[in-house]
Amino acid sequence: MIADIVNADSARVAGRRPMWSMLVRRPAFVISAVVVLAWVIVAVGWRSFGVEPFADSGVRLAPPGAEHWFGTDRIGRDVFARVLAGAESALLVGPLGTALAAALGTVLGLIAGYHRGWLDQLITRAFDAFVAIPAVIFLIVIVGAFGSRPGVLILAIGVLFTPGIARVVRAEVLVEMGKDYVTSAEVQGERSARVLWAEILPNVWPQVVVQATLSLGAAVFVAASLSFLGLAAAPPSADWGLAVNENRAYLQGAPWTLAFPALALASLVVSVALIGDALTEVVRR
Numbered sequence: 001m002i003a004d005i006v007n008a009d010s011a012r013v014a015g016r017r018p019m020w021s022m023l024v025r026r027p028a029f030v031i032s033a034v035v036v037l038a039w040v041i042v043a044v045g046w047r048s049f050g051v052e053p054f055a056d057s058g059v060r061l062a063p064p065g066a067e068h069w070f071g072t073d074r075i076g077r078d079v080f081a082r083v084l085a086g087a088e089s090a091l092l093v094g095p096l097g098t099a100l101a102a103a104l105g106t107v108l109g110l111i112a113g114y115h116r117g118w119l120d121q122l123i124t125r126a127f128d129a130f131v132a133i134p135a136v137i138f139l140i141v142i143v144g145a146f147g148s149r150p151g152v153l154i155l156a157i158g159v160l161f162t163p164g165i166a167r168v169v170r171a172e173v174l175v176e177m178g179k180d181y182v183t184s185a186e187v188q189g190e191r192s193a194r195v196l197w198a199e200i201l202p203n204v205w206p207q208v209v210v211q212a213t214l215s216l217g218a219a220v221f222v223a224a225s226l227s228f229l230g231l232a233a234a235p236p237s238a239d240w241g242l243a244v245n246e247n248r249a250y251l252q253g254a255p256w257t258l259a260f261p262a263l264a265l266a267s268l269v270v271s272v273a274l275i276g277d278a279l280t281e282v283v284r285r
Contacts, residue, residue, distance in 0.1 A: 019206070022282045029278035032271035039268050043087035051081035053238045061254045071256040073247060079257060083264050085238035090268060093150055093232070094220035097157025101219075102212040104162040109169025110196050110204075113177065120170075127163040135160055135222070143231045153232055157222060161215045168211045172204040210279045217272035224265050240265045 023029050042049075056076040057068065064071045070079035112123040142156040176182060177200075185195045226232035227241030235246070240261040247257035 019282055023278055026278050028274050032274040035267055035271040039087050042084050043091040046084040051084055053081040053085035054236055064256055070260045073257045079260055082238040083260050086240040089239045093153045093223040096154045098212055098216045098219045100158030101161035101165055105165025106169050106208050109166040113170040113173025114196055131163055148232050157219050165211045168207055169204055172207045176200050176203050206283045210283050213279055214276035217269045221269050
């Protein structure tokens with residue numbers, strides 16, 4: 001009998017291991033986190049690295065070598081310097097748009113799941129109608145109407161990813177609503193706002209983080225896609241998506257001009273996706 005109790009207590013303690021200690025045991029998460037952290041450092045501090053992403057070196061389409069690690073482009077600009085500088089735009093629009101989507105999605109998901117009834121139906125049907133609009137069409141309309149300033153792009157991406165986060169939050173809230181602590185709080189006369197923000201939100205927050213992380217990789221890719229289509233960054237920006245578009249004609253003769261920006265974008269998007277997958281597995285255990 002005593003052994004059973006001890007074993008049960010041990011199982012509960014093991015189940016309450018901090019999320020971080022479980023994540024660092026996963027090599028894919030650690031490597032991905034290092035890659036993302038490295039790009040964040042580059043995005044913030046590339047100007048202090050002594051690189052010149054806009055200067056003409058005088059050598060056109062030079063292959064990678066000791067002087068130019070990633071070669072030069074058709075104008076003679078150093079590709080390595082431009083890849084470093086491009087991290088700034090890659091980690092501006094996508095992450096800020098995702099943060100906006102997480103904030104809006106959390107608020108709307110909490111309200112819809114808690115109040116239910118006509119308010120839930122209104123929010124849910126609005127999301128259904130919005131999701132029916134192709135994302136590319138929505139982004140083209142927004143950029144065409146309001147321009148391609150970073151603030152506009154951040155708002156557009158934030159609105160684009162809000163429904164997905166809100167739906168996850170709403171589903172989690174519906175699950176939490178059937179638990180005793182919510183009923184107890186309501187019986188004690190706590191206001192709806194306090195029940196939502198002080199009781200329910202802390203319990204659904206892990207799912208918000210997971211969904212926001214999963215959305216982040218997609219948001220970074222969407223922002224780069226807009227630049228590739230000529231709807232966001234404009235020359236002489238070092239944006240990775242724009243670099244791929246500008247140098248696609250040199251795919252056979254000078255593949256390094258677009259290979260390195262494409263690999264940089266892929267490394268960031270894949271790393272964020274792997275971090276999201278690791279978070280998903282840990283939260284669901």
